[in-house]
Amino acid sequence: MAVITVLGAGMMGSAFCVPLVDRGHDVRLVGTHLDAAIIESLRARAFHPTLKLDLPASIRPFFAAELEEAVRGADILAFGVSSAGIRWATKTITTHARPGVPLVMITKGLELDGEAGRLLVLPDVVRRGLPEEVRASVSPAAVAGPCIAGELARRVPTSVVVTGRDGEALDKLGSALRGPYYHVFPCADVIGAEVCAALKNAYAMGVALGAGLHEKNGGAPGSVAMHNWESAVFAQAIREMMRIITMLGGDPMTATGLPGVGDLDVTMNGGRTGRFGRLLGLGIGAREAVARMEGATLECLEILDVMRRALPAYEARGELGPGELPLLRKLIAIALDDAPVEMPFDSFFGA
Ligand SMILES: NC(=O)C1=CN([C@@H]2O[C@H](COP(=O)(O)OP(=O)(O)OC[C@H]3O[C@@H](n4cnc5c(N)ncnc54)[C@H](OP(=O)(O)O)[C@@H]3O)[C@@H](O)[C@H]2O)C=CC1
Numbered sequence: 001m002a003v004i005t006v007l008g009a010g011m012m013g014s015a016f017c018v019p020l021v022d023r024g025h026d027v028r029l030v031g032t033h034l035d036a037a038i039i040e041s042l043r044a045r046a047f048h049p050t051l052k053l054d055l056p057a058s059i060r061p062f063f064a065a066e067l068e069e070a071v072r073g074a075d076i077l078a079f080g081v082s083s084a085g086i087r088w089a090t091k092t093i094t095t096h097a098r099p100g101v102p103l104v105m106i107t108k109g110l111e112l113d114g115e116a117g118r119l120l121v122l123p124d125v126v127r128r129g130l131p132e133e134v135r136a137s138v139s140p141a142a143v144a145g146p147c148i149a150g151e152l153a154r155r156v157p158t159s160v161v162v163t164g165r166d167g168e169a170l171d172k173l174g175s176a177l178r179g180p181y182y183h184v185f186p187c188a189d190v191i192g193a194e195v196c197a198a199l200k201n202a203y204a205m206g207v208a209l210g211a212g213l214h215e216k217n218g219g220a221p222g223s224v225a226m227h228n229w230e231s232a233v234f235a236q237a238i239r240e241m242m243r244i245i246t247m248l249g250g251d252p253m254t255a256t257g258l259p260g261v262g263d264l265d266v267t268m269n270g271g272r273t274g275r276f277g278r279l280l281g282l283g284i285g286a287r288e289a290v291a292r293m294e295g296a297t298l299e300c301l302e303i304l305d306v307m308r309r310a311l312p313a314y315e316a317r318g319e320l321g322p323g324e325l326p327l328l329r330k331l332i333a334i335a336l337d338d339a340p341v342e343m344p345f346d347s348f349f350g351a
């Protein structure tokens with residue numbers, strides 16, 4: 001049994017606690033400064049208001065102000081925040097991180113190092129923010145792969161990878177996290193897994209445009225749909241994720257496994273991103289689509305913005321051709337510049 005403290009009580013941070021308490025760990029879930037209503041509800045009746053689910057009462061909820069108590073004696077620290085909260089979480093944990101205590105995040109995203117003009121995977125971003133004495137012995141890890149929070153919280157069999165740069169630490173984390181319905185596979189390719197974790201959000205939005213386009217054209221959901229359109233976008237998405245992984249020095253084959261194909265499938269079908277893509281496909285424009293998502297976390301917009309800023313730097317160094325990644329460029333235009341929803345199919349598949 002380990003003491004595991006999860007910082008961030010959103011949907012996924014909280015769902016992540018379920019397989020862990022089921023394994024018999026002492027799990028402490030700490031809300032951020034804005035998660036107080038969630039923590040209050042969990043304390044009062046073990047009900048999570050955004051998951052809309054009862055959670056096991058054995059998960060111990062803590063308010064942000066109680067962080068010190070929640071991390072006392074922790075064997076594993078976990079970040080449950082979204083990509084927008086990663087800097088905050090790193091700063092917040094700084095005084096509590098200890099040498100040798102593993103740190104794992106469920107957060108999906110990439111950051112751009114503006115000065116170097118290079119994309120950074122989140123485990124490396126977090127590592128940079130840790131105190132020097134901790135950095136020497138802690139190499140942050142991340143969970144990637146297909147996982148809808150509400151399904152995991154209902155104990156639906158779920159398969160993910162845990163990735164990072166310290167192989168020994170990954171094996172230990174895998175042993176601590178996995179359980180009868182939470183299947184955790186170590187993945188040494190941190191670049192590949194993290195590129196997929198972040199980019200599948202952009203591409204899932206792209207595939208889901210098809211559902212909205214179909215409805216916009218008067219179609220009802222059913223066997224006669226736009227699956228031909230969607231499948232071509234899906235296939236091109238995998239090609240582009242492989243290209244970006246190669247550009248960043250990872251293993252492109254990672255895109256064919258859980259972090260790539262697996263997560264793209266689950267996100268377009270069951271994720272918030274899929275719902276957002278459908279709204280864009282209806283042709284209502286990004287602003288209205290965001291409004292209709294009622295404040296839901298939409299990391300597709302964040303990663304598209306990061307990629308829009310990153311691509312010129314990679315092109316300027318000759319690491320990427322101007323005609324490459326036509327799907328990603330189109331998705332940037334649709335979601336960030338309100339371009340019409342249409343696909344440049346003839347530029348796909350290496351044409
Ligand atoms: N939902 C899912 O099915 C899955 C989600 N993930 C990943 O998990 C991460 C969290 O997603 P999810 O739980 O669904 O999202 P939620 O919106 O439910 O929760 C987001 C969490 O991040 C915190 N947060 C957001 N912005 C900030 C900020 N600027 N500063 C501090 N904290 C912040 C929120 O705190 P506050 O309320 O205070 O803003 C909240 O605790 C994402 O990276 C997502 O990709 C991974 C697999 C599945």
Ligand SMILES: O=C(CO)COP(=O)(O)O
Nearest residue numbers: 145146147148271272273
């Ligand atoms: O990452 C996810 C599934 O693995 C969930 O994605 P959404 O943010 O689209 O809900």
